[in-house]
Amino acid sequence: MRNPDRAAGAAPHADFGARMMLVVLSFIWGITWPLMKLALIEIPPLTMRAAAAVLGAVTYSLLCVIMRRRFRIPSLKVWGHVLVGALLNIVAFSLFSAFAQLAATTSRVTILAYTMPIWSVLLAWWFLGERPNRTQTTALLLCATGLAILIYPLTQNGIPLGILFALAVGVCWAGGTVYLKWAHIDADQMGVGSWQMTVAAVILVAVMLIFEGRPEFGGAHLDGYLATAWTGIAGNGIAYALWFTVVRRLPAVTASLGVLAVPVIGIVASSLILGEVPTVADMIGFALIFVASACVLLTRQTVVETASQPT
Numbered sequence: 383m384r385n386p387d388r389a390a391g392a393a394p395h396a397d398f399g400a401r402m403m404l405v406v407l408s409f410i411w412g413i414t415w416p417l418m419k420l421a422l423i424e425i426p427p428l429t430m431r432a433a434a435a436v437l438g439a440v441t442y443s444l445l446c447v448i449m450r451r452r453f454r455i456p457s458l459k460v461w462g463h464v465l466v467g468a469l470l471n472i473v474a475f476s477l478f479s480a481f482a483q484l485a486a487t488t489s490r491v492t493i494l495a496y497t498m499p500i501w502s503v504l505l506a507w508w509f510l511g512e513r514p515n516r517t518q519t520t521a522l523l524l525c526a527t528g529l530a531i532l533i534y535p536l537t538q539n540g541i542p543l544g545i546l547f548a549l550a551v552g553v554c555w556a557g558g559t560v561y562l563k564w565a566h567i568d569a570d571q572m573g574v575g576s577w578q579m580t581v582a583a584v585i586l587v588a589v590m591l592i593f594e595g596r597p598e599f600g601g602a603h604l605d606g607y608l609a610t611a612w613t614g615i616a617g618n619g620i621a622y623a624l625w626f627t628v629v630r631r632l633p634a635v636t637a638s639l640g641v642l643a644v645p646v647i648g649i650v651a652s653s654l655i656l657g658e659v660p661t662v663a664d665m666i667g668f669a670l671i672f673v674a675s676a677c678v679l680l681t682r683q684t685v686v687e688t689a690s691q692p693t
Contacts, residue, residue: 400631404640407624412647414617416655417609418479419488424606427480428590429597433610435476435583438618443576445623452570455577463565464577470558472582477589478550486544487658490532492648493668494548499638499678500525500671501556509560517677525674532667572626579618638679642672 421430446453455461482491500522506512514522536542567574590597599607629637649668652658660668 400628403624404628407621408643410616410621411644413651414613415492415648416488416652418613419483421606421609422483424602426594426598428594430610431476431480432586432590434614435586437614439579439583441615441619442579442622446572446576451572453573460567463567467558467562468578468581470554473585474554478547482544482547488652489649489658489660491548492645493671495551496645497552498555499675501553502559505556505560521674521677524670528667528670531663535663
């Protein structure tokens with residue numbers, strides 16, 4: 383997605399403030415994963431994700447106003463691109479991640495969601511004709527090996543549904559990234575992101591009303607409400623604003639590599655907050671997938687340099 387505000391380009395050695403924003407952003411997203419699980423334990427998944435989406439859209443839009451970002455969408459065709467981006471990057475991500483966490487450990491869901499750079503390489507090859515280079519091919523093999531080590535011990539009765547949902551998170555996120563690169567939306571990146579979040583919030587509320595009825599918070603305790611509020615306000619609204627600020631001020635590869643700290647923080651936070659203890663196979667699989675994603679992101683000519691980052 384093109385952003386006219388980056389016309390001058392990011393400086394090779396970007397400022398210290400942007401790097402600190404990246405650190406804060408990684409901690410927000412890393413902590414959000416186990417907190418999301420806490421919310422899902424007490425609140426029905428569609429209600430929880432719809433509430434978080436609304437809070438995130440409102441927070442993000444307010445921040446765009448404060449930062450004087452432009453909301454103008456230039457044509458009906460671009461509105462179509464915004465809708466597809468919202469469906470893949472936010473709606474699908476929100477729904478699949480919620481149901482994945484209900485059926486699998488948060489640490490596994492987090493690391494599998496961050497296979498996104500790998501799926502981006504494959505989808506860009508298939509749909510944009512961007513053949514993977516040697517580094518990216520090595521990354522694909524590392525990722526496949528990591529997934530096999532991670533999933534095989536769980537397959538006595540078939541691949542668990544939670545794992546499939548978690549993989550779908552990464553695939554949809556990658557699909558949205560590749561689609562937006564293909565679409566070349568020439569508008570303010572933060573403004574377009576705001577509309578994506580708003581459209582996604584409307585869709586998620588509609589899905590909740592259809593399948594769960596009115597919002598159902600009756601059985602939730604304070605920690606469930608606080609976890610939902612954190613997911614929406616911090617994990618979606620504030621984090622998105624930080625992300626789009628960071629990608630304007632840091633080189634794309636630096637920003638993308640920086641957020642690879644998110645699954646690491648997520649695994650540690652899941653252990654501390656949820657008491658999840660990864661197995662040896664989990665840790666080996668995590669390590670291989672992490673290295674594979676880093677290899678892809680270290681290749682500068684890659685679609686993931688334009689990635690959005692939903693949570």
